Amino acid sequence: MIKIGCISWSHRNDFSKGAMDVFTWMEHCKQECRLDGAEIWNNHFESLEEDYLQKIKKKSEELGLPVYSVATKCIFGGFSDEEIKKAKDTMREWLKITDYLGASIMRISIGGEGLRDEKRQEKVFLSLSEVIQEGKYPHITVGIENQEPGVVQNVSDVKKMKAVSGGLLKVVLDNGSFIKKGDSYGFMEEVLLDAAVVHVKFFDINEDGSDKILDYAKIKDILKSKGYDGYVSIEYDSNEPAVRDVPKIASYLRKVLLEVE
Template sequence: MSNTNNRRDFLRQVGLYTMGLGILPSILAACNNGQSTDDKDKKDSTGNKLVTENVHDLFFKISLAEWSFHKALFAGKMNHLDFPLRAKNEFDIHAVEYVNQFFKDKAKDKTYLGEMKKRCDDNGVKSVLIMCDGEGEMGDADLKKRLQAVENHYKWVEAAQFLGCHAIRVNAAGAGNPEDVAKAAAESLAKLAAFGKDHNINVIVENHGGNSSNGKWLSGVMKTVNMPNCGTLPDFGNFCLERSKPESNTPEAWAKTKCLQDYDRYTGIQELMPFAKGVSAKSYDFNDKGDETTMDFARIMKIVKDAGYTGHVGIEYEGNNLSEEDGVRKTKELLLRVGASLS
């Protein structure tokens, strides 16, 4: 039976067929697209037609990284506990990625973690992962310091499990010969991943400067570890191999530093995607068409899709020309548009 006959039978069954052929175009369009005509005509903040997740089933899910609000959080203008509700109510995003810096002393505080979990559960928001910094270098040449760094992350593995996350993000940092750092980092990651396995938590590494921003180097570390719950978190930015030194260890000072040596982002993402258990959609600035000006989102997302990835892509706005809120909105709009074209 033809598709046309199927549609006619459907319309006849619901009693609409006798209403005349004049309404068929709009009804059939809605049946085909799963979206009302009014929704299809909505536009985003740049004036482009707004493509929503209801029009096309995207091949990935969207989450929001807490670092997008790091300025407000560090300035005390935003409470960490309010993050999940803001994600849902202001941006219609129902999955969040935490940064441990904003609840650094609460990893073992079950009352506090319980409040975080309750706020998510009560509002239908999923906790995806915890990005962990400041717990020591996994590739430290000093064995004692390296083992301490591994143990420092145990509490975050336990916190991630409690919150319902699937992973913690760690850094594979270390000073010295790249080969020696790779060996040390692989040993640390294997030990931490073994602990993570017992808690059903993945240990994932982001390209986060230095050796880790070399896609070939980090993919080599992954191959050495060779554990199912140890993977990568490819970040669209962060492909700087060497950066100028900041005047101080503050986000503002780091933002003023310059990259002295880059690694090709498209090559790097392609090298890291086979091990990806998360993806970070870093963004900085946008033109009047709504496209990111420092990178080709369409090219990157095609790499992500071609790798067979279907998990969360976390919005992480880090620009200075828009408010944090507008930066998140622009990034989401771009991801929806690019995602729909690839799905």
């Protein structure tokens, strides 16, 4: 059964203004949005010390709101040996944090120069796969988010990632990360079976929480036809108040995807 969550990036403006922290955000997700789980963006961790992580874990348990995914970024820079090593060390650090919080998914966005170069693209896939192959966290699925510009942008990129990593790397499917938004439906249909999690983008919402750009009735049909039963993470890409709008989006998704009020 599909579960509905949210990435804390959706509320980035509230975090940056100091109006919200991870704990008040989690309360909002549970109480106002009635979500099934939470995905925390790395920028919203005030500390990586164990006592702080323990507080997040405790809040998750108190609310009955599992942290299902942790979102981070690996920077490859100019792809020097030192920069590649640093990117791999970053991944190891965040895998440990993801494991500590009990999350089963780690989302990675990739930074670096010349990411569309075939050799550099392959180096990213190989480097991350080598960390996974160390075998410390076999229960965690690692996904790279498709982004424009980015190391993964299209169907052929996902197929290459799968081939190079031997299926170890999945895609974090951002259904709105396309210049031509109509392309997102075909992309979703092609790569959904290789998705660790689906990020459902909302840009400009109607009063009922539906999006004015993306057709979620069509998206529901794709999810249903492929038998997707994981999390969908709300990603609100707007400067309108997320505290006001994400509850509407969550309610809309429950009606459309789950057919419940």
